[in-house]
Amino acid sequence: MMRGRFGRTLGALLLLVGAAAGCSRRVPEATPAQEAVSGAPTVYVAKRIRTLDASRPVAQALAVRDGQVLAVGSREEVLAAAGPAARVVELGDATVVPGLTDSHGHLAGLAAALVRVRLEGTTSRDEVRSRLSSAPPSAYQGEWLLGGGWDQNDWPEKAFPTHADLDAAFPKTPVVLGRVDGHALWLNGEALRRARIDKNTKDPQGGRILRGPDGEPTGVLVDNAMELADAVLPPPTEEQRAARLNAALEHCARVGLTGVHDAGMDLKTFRLLQQWDKEGRLPLRIYAMADGQTADREQYLKDGPFQGKLLTMRAVKLTLDGALGSRGAALGAPYSDEPAHQGLLLLSPEEYAARVHAFVGRGFQVATHAIGDRANTLVLDTLLKEMEATGNKEGRHRVEHAQIMRPEDITRLGANGFVASVQPTHATSDMPWAQVRVGPERIQGAYAWQKLKAAGAVLALGSDFPVERPDVLAGLYAARTRQDASGQPPGGWQPDQRLSGEEALEGFTVGAAYASFAEGKRGQLKPGQDADFVVLSVDPVDGPAADLLTAQVRLTVVAGREVFHAAAP
Ligand SMILES: [Zn+2]
Numbered sequence: 001m002m003r004g005r006f007g008r009t010l011g012a013l014l015l016l017v018g019a020a021a022g023c024s025r026r027v028p029e030a031t032p033a034q035e036a037v038s039g040a041p042t043v044y045v046a047k048r049i050r051t052l053d054a055s056r057p058v059a060q061a062l063a064v065r066d067g068q069v070l071a072v073g074s075r076e077e078v079l080a081a082a083g084p085a086a087r088v089v090e091l092g093d094a095t096v097v098p099g100l101t102d103s104h105g106h107l108a109g110l111a112a113a114l115v116r117v118r119l120e121g122t123t124s125r126d127e128v129r130s131r132l133s134s135a136p137p138s139a140y141q142g143e144w145l146l147g148g149g150w151d152q153n154d155w156p157e158k159a160f161p162t163h164a165d166l167d168a169a170f171p172k173t174p175v176v177l178g179r180v181d182g183h184a185l186w187l188n189g190e191a192l193r194r195a196r197i198d199k200n201t202k203d204p205q206g207g208r209i210l211r212g213p214d215g216e217p218t219g220v221l222v223d224n225a226m227e228l229a230d231a232v233l234p235p236p237t238e239e240q241r242a243a244r245l246n247a248a249l250e251h252c253a254r255v256g257l258t259g260v261h262d263a264g265m266d267l268k269t270f271r272l273l274q275q276w277d278k279e280g281r282l283p284l285r286i287y288a289m290a291d292g293q294t295a296d297r298e299q300y301l302k303d304g305p306f307q308g309k310l311l312t313m314r315a316v317k318l319t320l321d322g323a324l325g326s327r328g329a330a331l332g333a334p335y336s337d338e339p340a341h342q343g344l345l346l347l348s349p350e351e352y353a354a355r356v357h358a359f360v361g362r363g364f365q366v367a368t369h370a371i372g373d374r375a376n377t378l379v380l381d382t383l384l385k386e387m388e389a390t391g392n393k394e395g396r397h398r399v400e401h402a403q404i405m406r407p408e409d410i411t412r413l414g415a416n417g418f419v420a421s422v423q424p425t426h427a428t429s430d431m432p433w434a435q436v437r438v439g440p441e442r443i444q445g446a447y448a449w450q451k452l453k454a455a456g457a458v459l460a461l462g463s464d465f466p467v468e469r470p471d472v473l474a475g476l477y478a479a480r481t482r483q484d485a486s487g488q489p490p491g492g493w494q495p496d497q498r499l500s501g502e503e504a505l506e507g508f509t510v511g512a513a514y515a516s517f518a519e520g521k522r523g524q525l526k527p528g529q530d531a532d533f534v535v536l537s538v539d540p541v542d543g544p545a546a547d548l549l550t551a552q553v554r555l556t557v558v559a560g561r562e563v564f565h566a567a568a569p
Contacts (some may be wrong), residue, residue, distance in 0.1 A: 029410060041065040042560070043080040045075050046091035048539055051525040052098055052502075052510055061232035062096060064531040067559040072525055094554055095539040098525050099258030099285075099295035099503060099532025101512035102464030103504035105251075106398055107262050107286070108269045111244035112236075113148075113466040114251060115139060120149030120180060124156060125165045128177070132337030133169060137226050138243065142234030145170065150186065160280070163189045163219030178231050183230055185221045188341040192217055195232045223326070242272060249283050253564040256472050258532040259285035261421075261462065261516060263367065263400055264317035267296040273347045277311040283563040284556075285310045285532070289367050289514040290354055293346075305363050310559070312516065315365040317347055317400070318355055324430060324437050329372035329404065336439035343372050353382050360386055360395060365517075367398040367421065373442060376405045380412045393417070398460070398515055401426070402452065405445040412525055414455025420517040421460045422449060424478035424504070425468040429492040431482070443494075449479070450497045459499075461507030472508055476540050477548040478550035487548055501541035531560040 041063045046170035049059040051452035063070040063077035063086065063424050073083035078314035079086065083432050117135045132147060139146055147241055152160055166175050166188035174191035178184070187195070199215045207224030221229060236244070265273075265288045276282050283534060290313060296297075297316070321343055322328015326333055330343040347355070356366050366383065370376040376399065383397050403426070405413070413420060427434075428446040435443045442465040445451070449459060463470050478498045482492035493499050499507065512562055513523030522530045535555035536546045 006077070014475065027569040039065070041070055041086045043078055043082045043088045043303050043352045044087045044091055044533075044535075045078075045088065045097065046535065047093045048095040049525060050505065050539070052506060053524045053526040056174055056372075056526075059525075059550065062525060063532070064557070064560045067523055067531055069527050069529050069531050070335050071527055088425060091279060091535055091554070094176050094535045094537060095543075096533050096535050097523070098509040098534075099472050099530075100163055100256050100508045101259035101261065101285070101287075101516075101522075102252070102257050102462045102465065102470055102472060102475075102508070102533050103261045103460035103512045103515055104423060105252075105260050105465040105470055106264065106467075107245060107248050107260060108266060109466045110251065110470060111241075111248040114241075114247050115146075115244050116178075117145070117147030118149050118341050119147050119152070119177060121154070122150060123154060125161055128161075129166070129169050132166075132177075136140055138240070141236050141240065144174045144176060144191070144233055146176055150177055160184075160218065160220050161319070162400060163187060163192055163217075165220075176233070183223055185226045187219050187221065187229060189219070189391055191229065192219060193215065195228050197221075197228055201228070206544065209222065216350060219416065226563050245269060245272060245504070250564075251554045252470055253283045253558075254553065256534045256536070256556055256564075257284060257468055257470065258534060258558045258563075259287065259516075259522075261287040261289065261315075261460070262291065263289055263369070263462075263464070264291040264319070265313075266294070267299055268293050270313065273311050274306070274308060275396075277308040280309070282310040285522075286312070286540070287315070287518075288313040289315040290359075290364070292316040292318040292359060297355070297359075301358055301362055314363065315367050315398070316355075316359040317369065318352060319369040320378060320411045321345055321350060321370060323373050324371055324403065324434060327437065329437075330374040330378075331372045331438070331442075332374040332377065334404070335437055336442075337436050342374070345378070349378055349382070352378065353386070356382055356386050360392065361389070363519065365396055365398065366450065367400050369400045371401050371403040373404045373406050373445070376402060376409050376413075380409055380416075380418075383418070384412070387416075396515075396517065401411070401464075402457075403446060404442055405448065405452075407445055407451075410448060410451050410455050410457075414457040418457060419511075420449075420452045420457040421462060421515060422447070422452070422507075423464045424449075424475045424482075424499075424507075425471075427480045427482060427493070428484055431484075431489075447494070448497055449499055454502070459503075459510050459516045460511040461504070461506045462512075471541070472491060473536075473548045473551050475508065476501075476504045477545050479507065480545040480548075487546065494553065501543075501545070531557060533557050 043063045045061045059072045061075045063078045063082040071078045115138045117139045174194050175188040177186040204224045207220040209225050210220040321330035330345050335341050368379045370379045398421045400421045402420040482498050510523035513519045538551040554566045
């Protein structure tokens with residue numbers, strides 16, 4: 001994800017809450033985390049425990065002590081190993097899987113997305129006004145009231161709203177509301193005034209200010225014009241930042257994540273997480289990639305990698321191009337649906353190589369956002385040159401998205417031990433139009449998970465939240481089916497690239513562990529590994545994939561600590 005402080009992030013959020021609202025899964029309230037009692041083991045007994053350990057792939061019981069797995073096996077075996085003092089938790093018909101990790105998300109983006117007034121599902125502009133009128137203080141940033149998720153197609157008039165719809169109710173309060181798709185903002189008159197948008201404001205490159213017949217702005221900003229609002233929005237206070245980040249972490253635990261790889265963390269968020277990690281307040285593991293795009297990178301370079309209790313920083317995130325939907329992805333040949341356009345590199349090849357060299361020299365793994373085939377080629381050329389020059393072949397570098405790739409680059413990625421950090425729900429979101437953008441030939445190397453695997457690449461799966469929902473069950477579903485939630489297209493899109501249930505589960509567990517240098521420590525359930533696991537109402541490997549869409553997360557356990565517990569039905 002690459003976005004301004006507000007515009008694209010807000011849009012993405014709107015996507016997130018919009019989608020969440022349409023989801024039938026009831027999200028139970030979290031209960032306070034249960035502290036593990038040192039010394040006394042806990043035994044969890046379930047219908048099925050998927051260990052991802054080839055020597056014993058399925059078990060019925062699992063004992064945990066001091067944050068680690070003590071024993072795995074049959075109920076009798078595990079009870080015997082745990083001894084008479086053990087606490088026994090009966091999980092009934094549930095399935096236990098190793099801790100699920102989202103290998104590519106943005107915690108600060110999710111944090112911002114969670115606090116705004118939710119406008120998805122509104123059936124009229126009136127309803128929007130009434131939801132805004134009862135907004136909690138947390139929905140304000142400075143004096144600005146923030147909301148999102150609206151879709152004018154849900155309202156009787158189907159036309160874009162205007163500032164006038166909000167001005168009577170909010171004459172002095174600036175209001176900014178993101179559209180459900182993340183591509184437009186709706187501002188009231190006061191917000192337009194503060195952003196200094198009037199008749200004389202020109203449309204920025206790649207953006208549009210909707211106007212009335214008199215040339216006056218109507219209050220809707222499209223695409224890059226959203227940055228005009230971003231530029232004047234006050235940043236959140238420290239208290240807001242902390243409350244939101246905490247809400248994002250709790251949200252992740254609630255959806256069954258025991259870990260998140262944060263793809264480009266700002267320094268302020270990192271400092272806060274370092275403090276919380278020291279205080280033992282983190283509910284899940286965070287593998288942070290330093291933001292290598294902004295000025296924060298200088299400090300990260302100075303500090304070097306960091307290893308806390310649940311917080312790790314030993315990667316840097318660099319971003320080479322944009323996204324396919326907005327034709328920002330850098331392609332080697334023009335877009336099939338825009339012949340004069342090839343997208344743009346966000347860093348010059350020289351600048352990218354210089355940053356790779358600096359961070360690798362400081363002991364960081366390099367994780368590069370590359371969507372278009374030109375960007376992917378440049379990543380591989382640069383990393384291979386760096387490895388050649390320094391003789392350091394152990395970097396285990398990651399390509400974030402690895403979305404549109406030439407066949408020879410798929411081969412190079414796999415052959416050199418790089419990780420393909422891919423997002424199953426991006427494929428299912430993009431499948432209606434991806435081939436229109438790149439044509440029938442290049443699509444063969446797009447979202448090509450089985451080809452990447454066949455080339456030897458480890459797949460680490462994620463969601464890119466808040467661009468997509470941080471819903472790991474939806475990710476498992478998309479990985480297995482390459483279908484949308486209504487089962488379209490029949491058989492799945494490019495069905496030969498689907499993952500099996502076990503491969504999908506591996507991507508969110510052992511693949512994520514490998515991508516963060518934690519193989520052997522996490523990702524499986526076997527004695528000696530960290531006791532990170534998730535209890536689900538369904539079996540994600542053998543059960544019907546569609547069941548994942550209505551499945552429940554019952555329990556999330558990180559380092560032996562129950563960090564989320566679904567309320568009893
Ligand atoms: Zn991202």
